[in-house]
Each structure stands twice: as structure tokens, then as C-alpha cells.
Amino acid sequence: MKKSKLLIQLMLFFMVSNMVAQTPQITNVENRQTMTLNGVWKYLVDPYELGYYDYRRTVRDLQENPSKSESFFLGYQQQDPSERVEYDFTKADNILVPGDWNSQKEKLFYYEGTVWYYKAFKYQPKDEASRQFVHFGAVNYEADVYLNGQKLGKHIGGFTPFNYEITDKLKEGENFLIVKADNSRGLEKVPTVNTDWWNYGGITRDVKIVEVPETFIQDYYIQLAEGDDDVIEVSVTLNGSDKAGREVILDIPEAGIKSTLTTNEGGVATGTVKAKKLTLWSPQNPHLYDVNLMFDDNLVSERIGFRTLLVQGSDILLNDESVFLRGISIHEENGMRGGRAYSEEDARMLLGWAKELGCNFVRLAHYPHNENMTRVADEMGIMVWSEVPVYWTIQWQNEATYENAENQLTSMITRDKNRASVVVWSVANETPVSAPRTEFLKSLIEKANQMDPVRLVSAALERHTKEGTENTQVVEDPLQKYVDIIAFNEYIGWYDGRNDKLKTAEFDIQFNKPVIISEFGAGALQGLHGEKEALWTEEYQEELYRETVKMLEKIPQLRGMTPWILADFRSPRRVLPDIQDGWNRKGLISETGNKKKAFYILQEYYRMKKEQF
Ligand code: GCU
Numbered sequence: 001m002k003k004s005k006l007l008i009q010l011m012l013f014f015m016v017s018n019m020v021a022q023t024p025q026i027t028n029v030e031n032r033q034t035m036t037l038n039g040v041w042k043y044l045v046d047p048y049e050l051g052y053y054d055y056r057r058t059v060r061d062l063q064e065n066p067s068k069s070e071s072f073f074l075g076y077q078q079q080d081p082s083e084r085v086e087y088d089f090t091k092a093d094n095i096l097v098p099g100d101w102n103s104q105k106e107k108l109f110y111y112e113g114t115v116w117y118y119k120a121f122k123y124q125p126k127d128e129a130s131r132q133f134v135h136f137g138a139v140n141y142e143a144d145v146y147l148n149g150q151k152l153g154k155h156i157g158g159f160t161p162f163n164y165e166i167t168d169k170l171k172e173g174e175n176f177l178i179v180k181a182d183n184s185r186g187l188e189k190v191p192t193v194n195t196d197w198w199n200y201g202g203i204t205r206d207v208k209i210v211e212v213p214e215t216f217i218q219d220y221y222i223q224l225a226e227g228d229d230d231v232i233e234v235s236v237t238l239n240g241s242d243k244a245g246r247e248v249i250l251d252i253p254e255a256g257i258k259s260t261l262t263t264n265e266g267g268v269a270t271g272t273v274k275a276k277k278l279t280l281w282s283p284q285n286p287h288l289y290d291v292n293l294m295f296d297d298n299l300v301s302e303r304i305g306f307r308t309l310l311v312q313g314s315d316i317l318l319n320d321e322s323v324f325l326r327g328i329s330i331h332e333e334n335g336m337r338g339g340r341a342y343s344e345e346d347a348r349m350l351l352g353w354a355k356e357l358g359c360n361f362v363r364l365a366h367y368p369h370n371e372n373m374t375r376v377a378d379e380m381g382i383m384v385w386s387e388v389p390v391y392w393t394i395q396w397q398n399e400a401t402y403e404n405a406e407n408q409l410t411s412m413i414t415r416d417k418n419r420a421s422v423v424v425w426s427v428a429n430e431t432p433v434s435a436p437r438t439e440f441l442k443s444l445i446e447k448a449n450q451m452d453p454v455r456l457v458s459a460a461l462e463r464h465t466k467e468g469t470e471n472t473q474v475v476e477d478p479l480q481k482y483v484d485i486i487a488f489n490e491y492i493g494w495y496d497g498r499n500d501k502l503k504t505a506e507f508d509i510q511f512n513k514p515v516i517i518s519e520f521g522a523g524a525l526q527g528l529h530g531e532k533e534a535l536w537t538e539e540y541q542e543e544l545y546r547e548t549v550k551m552l553e554k555i556p557q558l559r560g561m562t563p564w565i566l567a568d569f570r571s572p573r574r575v576l577p578d579i580q581d582g583w584n585r586k587g588l589i590s591e592t593g594n595k596k597k598a599f600y601i602l603q604e605y606y607r608m609k610k611e612q613f
Contacts, residue, residue, distance in 0.1 A: 023165045024239065025414045027219045029135050029210055030371070031301050033126065037134075037177065037207040042092040042118040043101070044072065049114050051087060052144070052180055061144070061151050072116045073146040075176045089118035089178075097207055098137065100200035103339030108201075110572075117179040117203055123170055130211050131240075132170050134177065135163040137205025137342070137370055141189065144180040156404055157190065158183065159332075159367035159389065160411035163210070179203060188398050190405045191389040196584060197331055197366070198570035200340045205370050215240025215267075217248070217293050217300045221417050224306045225272065226454050229280060229319065232306070234261060235270040236293060243267025251292040280319045281305025281420040283360035286381030288420075305378055305420025309454055311484050314557035316456070316514045318383075318423075324613040325383065325516060325560025326606040327361035328354050328588070331569040332369040335583075335591030347372040351380050353566055353589060357599065358606030363518060363562035366391050366429050368412040377421035384419070385458070385518075385562065386412060387426035390444070396436035402443065409444055413451045425452065428459040429518075430489060438478050445482050456484035460518040463488045465496075472506045480511055486557070489519035489564070493544045498533070502547035507555045514559035520548050521564035524598065525579050526590035536579050541586075542597040549605045563602060567591065 026032075044051070051072025052060055060066040061073055068076040069084050078085040095101060101108040101115055108115070125132065136143065140158030144151070148171060152164035183201030185193040218239035225231040236248045246263045255278055261269035279287040288303040308319050315322040330350055334341040341350065351373070354362050363385040364373060377384050388408045395401045409427065416422045427444040431437050441459060448457045459479060466472040475488050486509065493499045509515060524541035532539040545563070552558055568587035574580035583591060588599040 023133060023163055024218060024237075025161060025411060026133060026135060026163050026210060026212075026239075027415060027418075028300060028302055029161075029163075029208060033211045034135075034208040035123065035211075037119055037121060037209065038097055040094045041097045041203070042089040043095045044087055044089065044092050044116045044118075045108065045111070046072065046114045046116055046180075047111075049182075051116055052114065061146070073144070073151070073178050073180065074149040075118060075146075075178050076149075089116075089176075092118065095202075097203045098205045098342045099202065100140070100204050100340045101202040102198065102200050103337070112184050112199055112201065114180055114182045114184075115202060117181060118176060119178075119207075120174065120176045122173055123175055123209060124172060125170075126211055127213070129214055131165065131167040131214060131216070133163045133165050133167075133210045133212070135161065135206075135208045135210050136203065137161050137207070139179060139181050139203050140183045140199070140201050141185075142182045143203075146178040148175055149178075157408045157411070158204070159369070160408050161205075161371075161415055162411070166209075177207075188395050188401050190394060190401060190408060191366070191391045192394050194392055195366070195389075196571045196573050198333075198572060204340045205342050213240070213296065213298050215242040215246070215296070216298050217295055219414065220293060220300070222250070222291060222302070222304055223418065223420075223454060224275075224278075224308055227308055227310050229278065229306075229308050230275050232257070232273045232275050234259075234273060235268060236261060236263070236295075238263055238267035238269075238295065240267070246295060249292075249294040251294060252289050253292075254289050275306070278306050281307040281378075281381075282319055283381040283383065286379060286420075288378060302418065303378070304418050307420050309423055309456065311456060311514060313512050314514050314559065316485070316559050322613065323360070323559070324609050325361035325562075326359050326609055327363055327385070327516075327560055327562035328357055328359050328602075329363040329365045329519060329562045329565045330354070330369075330567075331365055331565065332367070332373070333567070333569050335567055335569065336593055342370050342372070344372045344376065347376040350566065351376055351382055354382060355380060356603070357566075357588070358603050358610060361385070361423075361560060361562065362566075363387070363426075365565070368408070368415070371415060374416045374419045374422055378419050382421060384422045385424040385426055386416060386422055387429065387460075388412060388444070390428040390431065390441070392430055393432060394437075394440070396434065396440045402440055405440070405444060406447055409447055410451065413448060417452055422455065424456045424458050424485065426458050426460065426487075430460055430462055433477055433479075441479055442482050458483045458485040458487045458516070458518075461486070461488040463490050466508060471501060471504045472508050474508050480513070483513075485514045485516055485559075486511055487516040487518040490517060491520060492551070493548065494522045499540070499543050499547055502544070502551045505551050505554075509555060509557060511557070513557065515555055515557040516559060517552055517561040517563075519562065519564040520544075521586040522598075523580070523585040524596055525585055526568075526592075526594050526596050528579075536585070538597040542601055545598040545601040545605075549602070563588070
């Protein structure tokens, strides 16, 4: 077998085995017994990855006896003055977790590369027989994780959770956790090198120690069966030595449901439970039930909404009623504080603005946002489009790239599959049509449908002017056959012509499927005023919104939209001095929280749509 082929297979195996080292995803961590590791950590910036590779570029943590002097993951400290140790976390600068490094440290604002994080902590197990896992909400982009100098594993993907079992590595008393976080971009990565958002690096979400019994409830799915409002589908996965043939109790007191399921050899229990007259979750009435799963003395509590979801022709039926998705696109950023959003407060601020706009739907672009967003959306009654960062020009024929994209999709679905608010999984944004691309995305769509038979699957496609026509808009993309909702981005008036073109545009969409406009918009500097023909003024953006909603009403299958975008956001592609200065200005709200005129145009349109639908 040719050496290169062997190498690729080895690499793939190593990557897979390393990623496999990560214990299967534990869901609903926030309602479990945990100890937070959030707060002040120490950090070392390591642009040449001295702490990871030796001068022969060999990976140190694969070496028999990695050098104490430079192997940062050992967290070693000089024992006597004659000893050469070229790093010391205890003397290093502080940084907050969760939080990106770019907005915390001015010298790291543009930094892309490796930063080592160090956290010393004491741990006393509550129960000697219990097991412990370390759980990360997300680390951008690649994380190598070590406990007390021992490697736990490597995780790839900046926006999805992961956890490692540490039961046999945790010491009573003093411990230290070290994370090598690397946000450097690469053609083979997901996303790839080119994005229109800031590449915030670091441990961007919560870190927790989770303590569970030896055999515990690792994951579960509890949702109404497809198109059926009185049958709940349940599957519960146990993890541990005593998982086969065990009884798990599903208890939903308010619905008068108490039902016992039994696990199979693999520790999985599946079944259906009859549910009478459930109060169905909807934006008007986002009713959540307290749901308990009990197994031995293991209790996992949840708040779950039940709703049915279907596509019928070009209608989207929520609880058997046709809905119009009054949406807005959102990036996971708190412009006011600067940096990645991560907290419940951030979620309430962003979704609060969406509510004020009159939204019942949000597109969380272009990657899975933190779990606070989907849980607060459950509570607020806002439907959610959640997406994996398969964005622009991904390496479609690279197997490892596909594996990576599928892992991110699987992790996103695993985390949020019990959120009533999440109604659409999106597998891509603005990807150039080609056979390898369509194959790649088709496989992701199949994976999503296989994992979740109920939710709708889509992708943000592109439209263009039909050949030989002045202004007839078409979406010529083979992927339309495989998605439940035809969604496309359209920038008539901004990247394509000026606002007058909006008045004459026609749409020719053949498919009898719901259509969502996943993006439209214009840049405007808040506070800059002028003629409505003058770009970057609030008046130009206002006029574009006024004319666009009128234009889109011409599409008979139109069932929703998520204009680009709720708030101005940081982007390294936006350098126009005095206007952009590192911000994409297509927000309806400035990074300082000030609304632009177009905000009120959309708010009025949604007030009207709400009456109509
Ligand atoms: C694209 C893309 C967004 C981008 C936006 C823009 O369509 O999907 O990520 O920010 O357009 O150009 O502002």
C-alpha cells in the first residue's frame, strides 16, 4: 500500500481515535450535579506551539518521555534553581473563562494560533462510587485537553460541546486542567479560511466537572412523534457497567404521565407513551413541562415543550397550523461588551431584541450557538434555525473535512434535540454548486434526517438572475430536491444593483415547498443620515427593507425570512474607515445597542404579518 495512502489512513485513524477518546456526549449538563471551572484561568500565548511540538516538529504528548522543560501540558514547575523549565503557568497572566481571548486582551485582538489555558482546582467527590467527567460548552477551534499532565483527548470544531471521563485521573485535593486552544484557520477545516465573522479564539463557553453515578442517564430524546400530538417518542441511553435490562421511569407530572421503559443489551430504552391533551408549545404559548427521568437514584430533570411540525406543500405547519416565520439572523456576539456571547443574559438581550422586532423565529448564524440561546428561545417562544459552519468554499472531497462537518452536525443535534424551539437544522451557507459539494451536503442532510425524523432540514442557497431575463430571480441548485425548506440569500439592492432593482424583480421558483429568505440586507452606519440613494445611510437601508418586503410578497411559497442581521458584528473583512472599522454594518441595531430606521420598517411589516397569519 502506497506510503501516502497508509499515512492518510493512519492520520484518519489517529484523528478518529483521538476524537473517539472523547466520551459520548452527556446532554443537559446544566441540570446535573456539577462543579464549575469558570472564572480566572492562567494563559500562555504559544504562536510556534513550542509546548506541543519539539524542534523536529514531533508531537510531544505522543513521546515516551516528553521534555519537562517545554512540554506545557505537563504543567511542570521548576523544582530547584539549576533546573531548566521554559514556562510557568503560575506566574502567567490571568484570563476569564468563558470568554474569547480577542476581546479580553488587546494584544490578542487579531491573534490566531495557540493559547494554553491552565486551571488549578480542588475536587472532593460527593460520592466515592461516582464517576466524573469534564465538560466544555465549546473551545474554538481545536482543543487538546490534559488533566494533571495526562492527555484526555483532542476536540475539533469551535461551536459544539464535548466531554471526557476523568474518574481515574482526578486526584482528591489539588488538580490542574490544561487546554491547548488553537483557532488557526485552514483550508481543510470547518469553517474554512474565509468567513465574514471574527475568528474569536479560546474557551468560549462554560467548563464544568460533572459527577454522575457509576451507571447513569447519559442522553435521551423525548419529543412528539412526527405529525402526532398525542404520542411521545422516548429513547434513553444509559452509560455504565450496569446498563442492560434496567428500568427507567419517565415522569411528566403535569401531563399525568408516568411510564417505565426497559433498556436493551446496549443500555438503550426506546418506546412511545400516550399523552392526552398536552398543552402544545408555540410562540403564542411557549408551554414547557417539567420532565423527570429516573433510574436507580439517578434523576435527570428537564423542561421540555411538545409541538408538532410538518411541511405540507409550501406550508409549514406548527401544531397543524400554517405559520409565517417572522425572523432575523443573529451572530453569537455581544457587541456592547465586545466578543462572543455565551451567557443567559447575552441570550436574553439578543432574543429580547428579536422579540421587540416582532419575531417568532431566529436564524442562529452560521454555527451552533451556546445552549443558553436555545433554552431561552424555548422559554420565550421563539423558533430556531440552527446551522453548522459549512460556509462558502469547504474542501468537499476531503474525507476528514466531511467527518468533521458530520461530527459538528451530530453534536449540534445531540445537544438540542429536546428543544421545542429548534425547528430547522441547516447544513450549509452559500456553498458553490458542484457535484462533490452536493454529495457532501446530501450526506449531511441524510444524517440529520436519520438522527431526527421530525425537524426540518435546509441550507442557505443562492439565487441569481435567470439567463436572458432582465430581473427574474431563480434558484438553480440540485440541493433543492433534498431539503424540506427552500432557503436562499438575496442581496438585490446591495451586492446586486441598487434599490430600484427591487421594484421590478420577479421570482420563478418551481418547487412546491416552503420558501424562506435566509438573508437580505444593506450596510448602514447608525446615526449616518442622508438621501435614500446614499449608501451607508440609515435611509438607504430603510428604503431597501421597505422595497424588499414588498418584492418578497410576490413569492407565493414565501413562509418566512431572516434578514441579515439583528446587530452589527465584528468581521475582519470589513475595513472601510469611518464606516465599518472592523464591523459588518448590516445590523438593524448598532454594536452600542442603538436601533436604525430599518428596524421599525421590519417591525411594522411583522406586525402586519402577525395579523395575517
Ligand atoms: C453573506 C453571508 C454572511 C455575510 C453577509 C454579508 O451572504 O452569508 O455571512 O455576513 O453575506 O455580506 O454581509
